[in-house]
Amino acid sequence: MAWGGWLAAVVVAVTAAAAVRAGRLRRLALAGLALVPVAVSSLVVNTLLPAGGRGFTTAVGALVVLLGATLPPTLLFATTPAADLLDDLEARGLGRRAVFVLGAALAAVPRAQARAADVIEAQRARGLDTEGSWRRRACGVLPLVAPLVIGSLAEVEDRTLALEARAFGAPGRRTVLRRLPDSRGQRLARWALAGLLGLGLVARVAALAMGR
Amino acid sequence: MIVLERAAYRYAGAGSWALPPTSLALRSGEVVGVRGANESGKTTLCLVASGLAPAAIGGELRGRVLVDGRPTVDMAPHELAQRSGVLFDNPAVQLTGLHRRVYEEVAFGPRNLGLPAAEVHRRTGEALGLLGLEHLAGRDPGRLSGGESQLVALAGLLALRPGHLVLDEPTSRLDAERSALVEEAVARVAASGAAVLIAEHDEALLARLCGRVVSL
Numbered sequence: 214m215a216w217g218g219w220l221a222a223v224v225v226a227v228t229a230a231a232a233v234r235a236g237r238l239r240r241l242a243l244a245g246l247a248l249v250p251v252a253v254s255s256l257v258v259n260t261l262l263p264a265g266g267r268g269f270t271t272a273v274g275a276l277v278v279l280l281g282a283t284l285p286p287t288l289l290f291a292t293t294p295a296a297d298l299l300d301d302l303e304a305r306g307l308g309r310r311a312v313f314v315l316g317a318a319l320a321a322v323p324r325a326q327a328r329a330a331d332v333i334e335a336q337r338a339r340g341l342d343t344e345g346s347w348r349r350r351a352c353g354v355l356p357l358v359a360p361l362v363i364g365s366l367a368e369v370e371d372r373t374l375a376l377e378a379r380a381f382g383a384p385g386r387r388t389v390l391r392r393l394p395d396s397r398g399q400r401l402a403r404w405a406l407a408g409l410l411g412l413g414l415v416a417r418v419a420a421l422a423m424g425r
Numbered sequence: 426m427i428v429l430e431r432a433a434y435r436y437a438g439a440g441s442w443a444l445p446p447t448s449l450a451l452r453s454g455e456v457v458g459v460r461g462a463n464e465s466g467k468t469t470l471c472l473v474a475s476g477l478a479p480a481a482i483g484g485e486l487r488g489r490v491l492v493d494g495r496p497t498v499d500m501a502p503h504e505l506a507q508r509s510g511v512l513f514d515n516p517a518v519q520l521t522g523l524h525r526r527v528y529e530e531v532a533f534g535p536r537n538l539g540l541p542a543a544e545v546h547r548r549t550g551e552a553l554g555l556l557g558l559e560h561l562a563g564r565d566p567g568r569l570s571g572g573e574s575q576l577v578a579l580a581g582l583l584a585l586r587p588g589h590l591v592l593d594e595p596t597s598r599l600d601a602e603r604s605a606l607v608e609e610a611v612a613r614v615a616a617s618g619a620a621v622l623i624a625e626h627d628e629a630l631l632a633r634l635c636g637r638v639v640s641l
Contacts, residue, residue: 377481379504388536
């Protein structure tokens with residue numbers, strides 16, 4: 214396995230340890246299980262197919278890198294409420310528009326799920342059959358998609374009005390109402406991680422420059 | 426003071442005028458009601474009187490709309506929000522959907538103004554208290570009833586302390602007890618010198634609250 218794979222393995226191990234400490238190991242394991250189809254296909258491509266296969270070690274290395282990339286953000290959002298994250302970013306100087314875009318992106322999935330549930334209920338009330346055979350379900354998709362998409366577009370305009378009516382575009386910094394606790398240990402850990410990230414980038418660029 | 430001088434408005438992309446040429450003047454401290462059938466242009470009048478149309482939603486405005494002597498088309502939306510605050514008929518439009526507690530939702534406007542934290546807390550507490558919403562402060566705004574959402578939206582507007590108020594059917598989802606709270610709040614705001622425009626179907630409420638009522 215390449216050095217990048219070992220680095221990813223360390224990231225996975227540290228993430229798992231943090232998940233155990235936070236009591237979120239089950240959530241992390243579920244996120245890892247979601248990668249099973251990718252792992253299986255990687256194994257098949259690299260070990261069974263005659264063309265392009267690079268072997269078992271490469272397949273495992275790719276999977277570990279994937280885990281290293283997906284598990285830390287999963288743990289972050291499993292342990293940190295989005296509102297806390299946004300408040301803290303704003304307290305650290307992130308602009309109001311950037312905070313809004315980030316907040317809207319984080320809220321987009323649950324909001325879309327809620328709207329989809331409303332649309333399904335409304336269409337069922339009008340007699341749309343959303344259960345039964347796959348053919349019936351497939352036929353039921355189109356009447357659901359159109360209101361969902363149009364509703365999402367209309368919500369953008371509504372949201373814009375809501376923000377403008379509440380002076381969102383006012384100049385200057387917004388008031389910060391709460392500052393989250395930030396211990397010395399957390400600050401040290403952040404600087405250490407940032408340093409490791411920098412070192413990793415330098416090592417990668419150096420490896421590329423040397424043609425490896 | 427809010428003045429409409431033959432103000433007519435057409436939504437972006439629309440062929441017809443949603444608001445025909447309308448003249449209206451609201452003096453400071455005056456509460457004026459607007460009645461009219463569905464589709465008569467009450468909501469459009471509210472958007473125009475608040476300046477959000479066309480400042481925030483585009484479209485074409487003819488005639489003039491003045492708030493405290495200044496044309497609304499010359500003001501930025503955040504400035505309009507402080508001079509002529511608007512409550513939409515659908516509270517879902519008014520709430521930002523960004524906050525997990527009612528308190529934060531109500532504090533959103535004052536925070537946007539960059540006021541000192543103590544002043545934000547004071548305004549938020551007063552707005553919640555004025556409408557009897559203290560018990561909702563910790564609730565998720567996305568899980569409120571229609572009536573509660575309407576009151577929270579109004580609290581968010583009052584926390585901004587706009588110079589004047591434009592209210593589009595502010596009691597449409599409220600029972601009699603809560604409607605009385607809104608009436609009391611509106612009367613108090615008007616007594617402080619604000620002009621208030623209320624579009625409403627409830628004739629009895631208009632009769633109780635408004636010095637005069639115009640029809641569209």
